[in-house]
Amino acid sequence: xxxxxxxxxxxxxxxxxxxxxxxxxxxxxxxxxxxxxxxxxxxxxxxxxxxxxxxxxxxxxxxxxxxxxxxxxxxxxxxxxxxxxxxxxxxxxxxxxxxxxxxxxxxxxxxxxxxxxxxxxxxxxxxxxxxxxxxxxxxxxxxxxxxxxxxxxxxxxxxxxxxxxxxxxxxxxxxxxxxxxxxxxxxxxxxxxxxxxxxxxxxxxxxxxxxxxxxxxxxxxxxxxxxxxxxxxxxxxxxxxxxxxxxxxxxxxxx
Amino acid sequence: xxxxxxxxxxxxxxxxxxxxxxxxxxxxxxxxxxxxxxxxxxxxxxxxxxxxxxxxxxxxxxxxxxxxxxxxxxxxxxxxxxxxxxxxxxxxxxxxxxxxxxxxxxxxxxxxxxxxxxxxxxxxxxxxxxxxxxxxxxxxxxxxxxxxxxxxxxxxxxxxxxxxxxxxxxxxxxxxxxxxxxxxxxxxxxxxxxxxxxxxxxxxxxxxxxxxxxxxxxxxxxxxxxx
Numbered sequence: 001x002x003x004x005x006x007x008x009x010x011x012x013x014x015x016x017x018x019x020x021x022x023x024x025x026x027x028x029x030x031x032x033x034x035x036x037x038x039x040x041x042x043x044x045x046x047x048x049x050x051x052x053x054x055x056x057x058x059x060x061x062x063x064x065x066x067x068x069x070x071x072x073x074x075x076x077x078x079x080x081x082x083x084x085x086x087x088x089x090x091x092x093x094x095x096x097x098x099x100x101x102x103x104x105x106x107x108x109x110x111x112x113x114x115x116x117x118x119x120x121x122x123x124x125x126x127x128x129x130x131x132x133x134x135x136x137x138x139x140x141x142x143x144x145x146x147x148x149x150x151x152x153x154x155x156x157x158x159x160x161x162x163x164x165x166x167x168x169x170x171x172x173x174x175x176x177x178x179x180x181x182x183x184x185x186x187x188x189x190x191x192x193x194x195x196x197x198x199x200x201x202x203x204x205x206x207x208x209x210x211x212x213x214x215x216x217x218x219x220x221x222x223x224x225x226x227x228x229x230x231x232x233x234x235x236x237x238x239x240x241x242x243x244x245x246x247x248x249x250x251x252x253x254x255x
Numbered sequence: 256x257x258x259x260x261x262x263x264x265x266x267x268x269x270x271x272x273x274x275x276x277x278x279x280x281x282x283x284x285x286x287x288x289x290x291x292x293x294x295x296x297x298x299x300x301x302x303x304x305x306x307x308x309x310x311x312x313x314x315x316x317x318x319x320x321x322x323x324x325x326x327x328x329x330x331x332x333x334x335x336x337x338x339x340x341x342x343x344x345x346x347x348x349x350x351x352x353x354x355x356x357x358x359x360x361x362x363x364x365x366x367x368x369x370x371x372x373x374x375x376x377x378x379x380x381x382x383x384x385x386x387x388x389x390x391x392x393x394x395x396x397x398x399x400x401x402x403x404x405x406x407x408x409x410x411x412x413x414x415x416x417x418x419x420x421x422x423x424x425x426x427x428x429x430x431x432x433x434x435x436x437x438x439x440x441x442x443x444x445x446x447x448x449x450x451x452x453x454x455x456x457x458x459x460x461x462x463x464x465x466x467x468x469x470x471x472x473x474x475x476x477x478x479x480x481x482x
Contacts, residue, residue: 061447129347134430137447162347162429165443173429177329178346 022050023226026072028063029055030079030213031168032103032140032185035192036246037077043242044233051226059166061137067092067218074221075230079103079167079185080139081214088216094227095217099251100234101243103211104186105143106200110175116201117181119151129162131173131182139211140167144183146208174198186247212251259456266433267441267457274349274437275417278356282364282413283406285357290368290409291398309362316359316422323355324427347429352437355427356417364413371405372398404476411472415465 029037034057041053056063060078067076067087077100078084084097107117122130132148133141141163148154162178164170167185171194174182189200215234221227233239240250260268293305311319327333327345337345345351375398383393399406421439428435430444438457445454 059447061449065446065449128343129429131429134444134447136444137449162431165425165430169426172324173346176324176346177334178324178327178344178427179429 022048022052023224024052024054025074025221025224025226025230026054026056027075027077027230028067028071028073029057029077030060030063030139031057031166032079032187033057033077034168034188035190036187036243036248039242039246040234040239043238044230047233048226048229051229053230057168059137060139067220070220072220073218074224074227075215075217077213077215078139079211079213080142081212084214084216087218092219093216094219094222095231097214097216098231098234099212099214101213101248101251102205103140103143103213104205104247104249105140105147105183105203105208105211106186106189107181107203108171108174108184108189108194108198108200109181110177110198112197112199116199118201119148119153119203122148122153122181123156127180128160129173129179130157130160131162131164131170131179131184133167133170133184134163134165138164138166140170140183140185143208143211147183147203150207190245190247210252213248261453263432263436264438264441264453264457267436267438268460270349270433270435271418271437271439274352274356275414277353278360278417279364279410279414281353281357282360283410286361286364286368286409286413290365291372293365293369294372308365311359312362316420317426319355319359320423320426323351323358323423327351327354327427346427347431347435349434351427352424352435355423356420359420359423360413360416363416364409367405367408367412368402371402371408374405375401407476408472411468415468418461419465 027037027041037055037057041055044053045051056073060080060083063071063073063076064078064083064087067073068090076084076087081097081099084093087093088097107119107122109117121127132144133139135141135145145154148157162173164173164182167188170182171184171188173179174184175194175197183203186200186202188194189198215231217227217231244250289304289308293301293308323333324346325331327337329335329338329344334344337343342350345354379397379401380393383397388396419439420437421443424435424437424440425443428437428440430436430440438461442454442457442461445451445457
């Protein structure tokens with residue numbers, strides 16, 4: 001009887017394995033990629049019907065730390081290319097660091113009435129709370145601080161800043177009306193949920209260092225061919241078009 | 256590892272202690288009558304009210320944080336109220352954190368008090384009544400001394416639980432120095448910014464603090480556990 005049970009278990013294991021013959025990858029992606037990546041993954045799924053692709057969205061810095069601690073992510077898309085570069089330098093990457101986009105920041109508020117907001121409007125004392133991502137560790141927060149400083153309004157707004165854990169939470173502070181205005185990713189301002197309820201103004205990219213974004217295949221995925229497939233897929237014209245539509249400019253140079 | 260605590264760390268520690276003190280005080284004030292009612296009532300509502308009070312033990316902090324953010328926002332019922340009272344909006348403020356923490360730590364104060372009140376024999380109250388003590392007299396000269404271990408447990412747990420709060424603060428705090436950036440959030444930021452040395456100092460401080468608090472509670476308040 002025991003051997004029969006063993007055989008049954010082996011059979012189930014083999015079946016489970018066969019079901020995964022198309023391969024499986026988990027992608028850790030910066031919060032600003034949420035909408036673009038969902039679309040890219042669904043397109044990838046059409047070309048690889050047997051593949052299973054899971055996506056996790058969050059802060060680039062946190063993923064970076066988690067990958068150093070052995071997190072089971074196959075690909076890592078960071079809003080700041082410095083993070084994957086650091087991982088590569090320390091042997092946590094199984095590919096070169098690939099730049100995939102330039103992010104843009106916008107001023108966003110949860111109202112479609114009136115004229116679009118401007119950086120000068122931030123000094124208006126009737127604005128009580130201005131949301132930005134935390135400049136200590138969120139790439140969009142760092143660039144937002146640079147832009148506010150370059151525009152000469154930092155000293156006037158600093159006491160009214162509220163800090164989101166990542167750029168998505170920053171948008172959510174504004175969307176719920178608890179902050180009157182926020183500096184968020186263009187990709188989020190263009191998302192269906194936010195674009196229907198708010199208006200934005202692009203912040204000139206001359207006011208901050210470029211938000212160069214990059215990804216790697218992690219060491220964890222070293223033997224996983226599907227990770228390589230996805231990486232090549234990112235360079236396809238279809239993906240480029242999706243990224244453009246979601247507010248990501250093409251990277252300055254490949255690599 | 257650099258120096259132990261930065262100015263920002265000290266500000267977070269001070270803010271956390273201030274928050275926990277204010278919250279504990281408020282909770283003892285409102286938790287005592289609630290616990291008394293729960294301990295003595297024969298009302299059919301006892302189960303429902305008791306369950307409501309215990310909800311924060313079970314609910315993920317994200318649920319509490321999400322609803323508070325929406326309800327305290329400009330379109331929420333609490334937001335409408337605070338705006339019409341001229342207080343403004345509560346998220347990202349110390350007052351907002353106090354309200355959130357009162358709700359979040361409520362069961363940790365009410366339940367020990369309720370247990371202590373339930374353990375007071377009916378006869379003690381009846382004796383006080385035959386001596387013509389008023390209800391208030393009875394409460395302060397009979398109930399409070401008998402329930403002292405319960406009060407101590409309630410105060411310590413309410414305080415410690417507020418110090419240990421994280422998820423709700425992260426969702427409604429906005430991470431403002433001196434206002435809402437408490438120790439748990441500061442640790443999170445240190446880790447995110449990969450400043451593990453600073454994170455270690457604060458984290459180890461929390462471990463020591465929590466252990467000492469519980470040790471004192473269990474050492475000096477044995478009656479609270481063995482009856």
